[in-house]
Structure formats: C-alpha cells, structure tokens
Amino acid sequence: xxxxxxxxxxxxxxxxxxxxxxxxxxxxxxxxxxxxxxxxxxxxxxxxxxxxxxxxxxxxxxxxxxxxxxxxxxxxxxxxxxxxxxxxxxxxxxxxxxxxxxxxxxxxxxxxxxxxxxxxxxxxxxxxxxxxxxxxxxxxxxxxxxxxxxxxxxxxxxxxxxxxxxxxxxxxxxxxxxxxxxxxxxxxxxxxxxxxxxxxxxxxxxxxxxxxxxxxxxxxxxxxxxxxxxxxxxxxxxxxxxxxxxxxxxxxxxxxxxxxxxxxxxxxxxxxxxxxxxxxxxxxxxxxxxxxxxxxxxxxxxxxxxxxxxxxxxxxxxxxxxxxxxxxxxxxxxxxxxxxxxxxxxxxxxxxxxxxxxxxxxxxxxxxxx
Amino acid sequence: xxxxxxxxxxxxxxxxxxxxxxxxxxxxxxxxxxxxxxxxxxxxxxxxxxxxxxxxxxxxxxxxxxxxxxxxxxxxxxxxxxxxxxxxxxxxxxxxxxxxxxxxxxxxxxxxxxxxxxxxxxxxxxxxxxxxxxxxxxxxxxxxxxxxxxxxxxxxxxxxxxxxxxxxxxxxxxxxxxxxxxxxxxxxxxxxxxxxxxxxxxxxxxxxxxxxxxxxxxxxxxxxxxxxxxxxxxxxxxxxxxxxxxxxxxxxxxxxxxxxxxxxxxxxxxxxxxxxxxxxxxxxxxxxxxxxxxxxxxxxxxxxxxxxxxxxxxxxxxxxxxxxxxxxxxxxxxxxxxxxxxxxxxxxxxxxxxxxxxxxxxxxxxxxxx
Numbered sequence: 256x257x258x259x260x261x262x263x264x265x266x267x268x269x270x271x272x273x274x275x276x277x278x279x280x281x282x283x284x285x286x287x288x289x290x291x292x293x294x295x296x297x298x299x300x301x302x303x304x305x306x307x308x309x310x311x312x313x314x315x316x317x318x319x320x321x322x323x324x325x326x327x328x329x330x331x332x333x334x335x336x337x338x339x340x341x342x343x344x345x346x347x348x349x350x351x352x353x354x355x356x357x358x359x360x361x362x363x364x365x366x367x368x369x370x371x372x373x374x375x376x377x378x379x380x381x382x383x384x385x386x387x388x389x390x391x392x393x394x395x396x397x398x399x400x401x402x403x404x405x406x407x408x409x410x411x412x413x414x415x416x417x418x419x420x421x422x423x424x425x426x427x428x429x430x431x432x433x434x435x436x437x438x439x440x441x442x443x444x445x446x447x448x449x450x451x452x453x454x455x456x457x458x459x460x461x462x463x464x465x466x467x468x469x470x471x472x473x474x475x476x477x478x479x480x481x482x483x484x485x486x487x488x489x490x491x492x493x494x495x496x497x498x499x500x501x502x503x504x505x506x507x508x509x510x511x512x513x514x515x516x517x518x519x520x521x522x523x524x525x526x527x528x529x530x531x532x533x534x535x536x537x538x539x540x541x542x543x544x545x546x547x548x549x550x551x552x553x554x555x556x557x558x559x560x561x562x563x564x565x566x567x568x569x570x571x572x573x574x575x576x577x578x579x580x581x582x583x584x585x586x587x588x589x590x591x592x593x594x595x596x597x598x599x600x601x602x603x604x605x606x607x608x609x610x611x612x613x614x615x616x617x618x619x620x621x622x623x624x625x
Numbered sequence: 626x627x628x629x630x631x632x633x634x635x636x637x638x639x640x641x642x643x644x645x646x647x648x649x650x651x652x653x654x655x656x657x658x659x660x661x662x663x664x665x666x667x668x669x670x671x672x673x674x675x676x677x678x679x680x681x682x683x684x685x686x687x688x689x690x691x692x693x694x695x696x697x698x699x700x701x702x703x704x705x706x707x708x709x710x711x712x713x714x715x716x717x718x719x720x721x722x723x724x725x726x727x728x729x730x731x732x733x734x735x736x737x738x739x740x741x742x743x744x745x746x747x748x749x750x751x752x753x754x755x756x757x758x759x760x761x762x763x764x765x766x767x768x769x770x771x772x773x774x775x776x777x778x779x780x781x782x783x784x785x786x787x788x789x790x791x792x793x794x795x796x797x798x799x800x801x802x803x804x805x806x807x808x809x810x811x812x813x814x815x816x817x818x819x820x821x822x823x824x825x826x827x828x829x830x831x832x833x834x835x836x837x838x839x840x841x842x843x844x845x846x847x848x849x850x851x852x853x854x855x856x857x858x859x860x861x862x863x864x865x866x867x868x869x870x871x872x873x874x875x876x877x878x879x880x881x882x883x884x885x886x887x888x889x890x891x892x893x894x895x896x897x898x899x900x901x902x903x904x905x906x907x908x909x910x911x912x913x914x915x916x917x918x919x920x921x922x923x924x925x926x927x928x929x930x931x932x933x934x935x936x937x938x939x940x941x942x943x944x945x946x947x948x949x950x951x952x953x954x955x956x957x958x959x960x961x962x963x964x965x966x967x968x969x970x971x972x973x974x975x976x977x978x979x980x981x982x983x984x985x986x987x988x989x990x991x992x993x994x995x
Contacts (some may be wrong), residue, residue: 293952494968565985567929579965580994582663582982585972593968595949600970602955608937612952615935624950 287512293597369500392537417469423459654757663967741871788841793829867878
C-alpha cells in the first residue's frame, strides 16, 4: 500500500492531509561502478549487477520499495550506457520514467530534473530519493523510517536519512545532528546541525565518539515544491536550465550546462529546514569488493565464496569464480574476481584501488574491458 | 650426425668399435604431471605442454637430441592418455616406437621394455634414456656429455649423468662420486660410489658441502645388452615378464605384473659397473610452477608473466593468464594460472602442493578437471 495514500494516525503531522500528496520514488542509477571491475563495465555497472544474491542491486532497490512505492511511481535517472539494461531489469517501471542523463552532473541536476517531471504529474507530490546500488537488510525498519520521513516532508522539511556509523569511515559524508540522538527503535525526525564532507581519520574518530554524527546515505525525502524552491534559491543557474528542460527544451543540449554538484553541497548544507532521521536499517553502500566480502556469509576460515572454490590453508579471502573452479593454496586476505576476459586479484585492504586498474585500462584504450 | 656412427679419435675407448653400436634414445614420457594443474590434465600432461617457450617439453627434448639421435631411432614410453597427443607432436618418430604402458610401473620396466625392442632392431645398440619433460639450456655441453657417455657405455659401463647441485634440494635423488669431481669443462667418466635417495634438508646440505654429491637427473646411457643382463640379475621376475612380452606375449596382460620400481633403486644401487659424468648443462626438471617462474625472465619487481597482465605494487609473482587480462594489486609471491575451466592461485613456496588440489579433485570425481 503506497505510503502516499495511507498514514496511520495518530501523528503530530495529522494536520497535513498527505493523502493528497502521492509519494514518488527517484532512483539515482548513473554511477559507473568502476570499483566492481572486472564484473562491472560501462554497460554493466554495479547497480545492474547481482553483486549480492540473485537479484541485481537495482532490482533489490525496486523490490524493497514496492510495499511503499509502486513501480509506476518510480523514476530512474541513469546514463545512456545503462538505460536499456535497466529497462529490461525492472519492467514494472514505465520506460518513459527511465531517463538517461546526457552527461554525468552529480546529484543536484538529476534530482532537480526528476522533481520537475514528477511535479508535472502531481504538483503536490512528495519525492523520495534513493541510490540504486545500496543494500538495506532491515526492510521493515526501512519502511517505518520512510513513513516518518514522508510525514516530515509533508510538513515542509527536507528530510535526510542518517545511518548510525559502525566505524570511522573516511569515505562517507556525515550528518551532524543538533543533539546526540537517543537510541530508539521508532524513527524520529530530529534537527540537523550541519553536513560534514568526507573527514580525515582523526576527524572521523571524533565524529564516532561524539554520537552526534551519522553517515549520509544519500537518501532524501521532500516535497517536489520544496526542493525546486531550494534549487531556485541556492543553485539558480542550474534551476533555470532545468526549468527550460522541463518546458520541453533539448535535454541533450542544456543538461550538460548544469552545475556538476551534489545536492548535499549545493542545497542541504545551506538550507534551514533540514531534518534527519537516525537509522539502523542494515545499510551498506556496497562500495567495494571488500564491502561485498563483509556482507557475505563466511566459512570458518573467514573466506566468502561465490561459485565453486577449494581453499586450502587460505583465510579471509573473497572469491568470485565466475563459473569455473578456483583452487587456492596458502593465500590470505585477497579479493579474486574472475570473468571471461579479465581476472582481478587484489589485496582486500586495497580494494578501492580497483579504480586505478580501470584508469589504466582507460589510458590503454582497452574499450573491450571497460 | 648420429653419435652411434661417429666417434672422434683419439679416445681411450678407441679399441671398442662403436661404429657398430648404433645409438638409440628412449624418452620416458609416462608422467602425469599433476604439478602443472590446471594447465596439465591427464590428456595434457607436462611433457606435452609448452610450459616454457613455444614448443612443448617433449618437442624440445626431441629437438635437443636431433643432432645426435635422429627421430627414427627414438622410442617413447608413455601412457594411453598421451600417446595420441605425442604422436601428433613429434611426427618424426615412427608411431610403432611410441608405446603406451598399460599401467604405470616406474622406470625399470619401461626401460627394460625399450631395451628389448631396441635389441630386436640392433643387438649391439647403445641406448640413452631421457625424461621427456626436463629443460637443458646448454645444448652443446649436453651433446659433449652424451658423446662421453656413449664411449663409457660402449666400454660396458652403466653411465649416469650427475647434475652439479645448485641448492640443497630435498626432492631429488643424488649420485655420490667416489671422489669429489674436479671442475672441468670437458666431460669426464668417474666412478660412482653410491646412489642416495631423496635426503632430508640437513643431509642435502651436507651433500652440497661435500662436493661429491650430484643430482640424479634420470639420464642414463648403456648398451641394451648391459641393462638387460643387469635386469636379469637384479630384477629377475620383471626381466622374465619383459622377455615374454618381447616374444609377443600380451603387453596388456603381463606388463601390469612387473615390479613397480625405479631403475635407480632396482639396478643402479646394486650394480658395480656404474660410472657417472658430472654435468653443468643448465638442467632443470621443471618440477613445479615455481621452477617455471625461476626459469623465466623477470621484470624489475621480480614478476614473470605469460600473457597480458598489469601488476601494481606486486612482486615476485608468476602469472600465466591463459589469454585474458590479469590485473593484480598489492600481491606478492603468488603463482596464478588461469584456464577456461579452472583457476589456480597458490603461494610460490607451496607450488608443490598443487598435487593436493589434484588429489582433492580425484576424491571429488571431477573427471572434467583431471
């Protein structure tokens, strides 16, 4: 049952009749996903890969949303390489709602474009933004969070989901709540003090200690009118371009002229009406092969295997065999990913450096492997 | 020009007219070569693989012998899995001289059988025995050694080639010369005191220090009459079976009844007329992927690569890509061998343990991978 059409009383925002504000979902699926090379390629980025389980990440994202947002109200912003694949993988989403950006321009223009398109359909709509390629294991928690977020959005807030941090990660942005949020099972809307960009390790450790800082998981809920007003105010050039595009001007020509900037940096850091919800929903951005390793079940030696492998005196490896048999003897802490035309072997603690391999392939003009 | 038909005077054995003793070569090619899995399989054992360079090891062996023994006088003892492949690879050897053992019975029966077959052709023949799958880099040295060996054989000795040891290897047998052989560029026949089986490390170190002990490379030269007499004396049961086989009795039925024993153990350890030649001929038995690594050219980081690989912050690896691109980051001292249906990753210092992988595959009845 779509959230937009049913909110359980009693609720402090009962005064806002959100029955009239249908909820739309915007799935951001434009990422290259170079960190999953060699499994990921330009036409097979992370979001369209079955990195975990049998469904692809975008299929999991759509399935997770289905109880609260039906596919007919989902919008996907992606790129030309992936559009066809995504249309195949999520046939429930109307093809007209799967939009290929002519150029990668980060999240602010993508979200603004989606807001215009949704407003045309439902001027009072609330939109919820989700990355296509994250994992959330506690689905019913997630649904409860979303309901609370919609209530906040209906009341005029820009709502951001904050993930309770599990380690001092330097690769994520953080949301600093005004006060240290209490541990609570039921979702709470709390005022956000500020957004923090990716910290260094010392800062990240202080963040964790403070208890006020939560990971920014890139999930946002707001009225389309709220975000469009905020864009007009904080990113007027891009806002004007998006208005022209929405009025029927050439997407191909104008979109590349938009600012290449994230919604966090362009709008949320400056806006006053930002509320956050501290979450523990089993979230992971699945940002590297090492993250996949962490999420998978391990054997007694700490190995995680997809496919058929025999590991002798080997520990803490991630092995993705790509259909063949892999035999390993005396090796530890490796990521091994085999595909028909490329094989990756990388130390787990260097899994981020897959991007360097991809960069090298680009320099070598190995289009066949990109 | 075949050695059997021309020996340069002056020579101490000039009195033996070896012009009448044609030289035949026996190539022992029955090994399973499990240490080169996954490249090696039952039907693609080490000897029929291009482990080093473009030719297979048996092709290299035949080519190395060509200046001294023409292919028409070569005999190959192999097994049913490999016979067809070998016949294709060395078309110069008459197919009737490529014999499949019905069962693996180590070197004594194989050499005895070959001796019978050669004697039927040339009763006065000298036979030289070579493993099919070793590497010898100093070919002209090798030819000189062979000439000296033939002279010794013509004089009635059983001649064994001893390789000057380069490290205290525990995986080889050793030949102990009566006296420490002098360093010399020209080959010398010297009395052998005894044969030593594979030593433990302490013993191997003492062997090296003594200067008297040389690696037994499994290469022997003798008259067929000499070895057949020795077999009658030291291994009479097998000798009788081989006589029956040579007289036309069923190879299939009788050969499996032969003793499963090496010529070293069955005969050479007991015989009195054994002479050795200390050699430095660039010999390697190419006994493991690590041996291949040692023999190959290395880059500045000590990596040896067959195929296409990009190795970042990685050192001392052997990578055989099997036609795909391999990217490695932050890995050291590994052997990586990729094939269409199996991938091996093994620490270099455990390269011998490939046999354990093969054993496991046998237990799993993975005939497709054996």
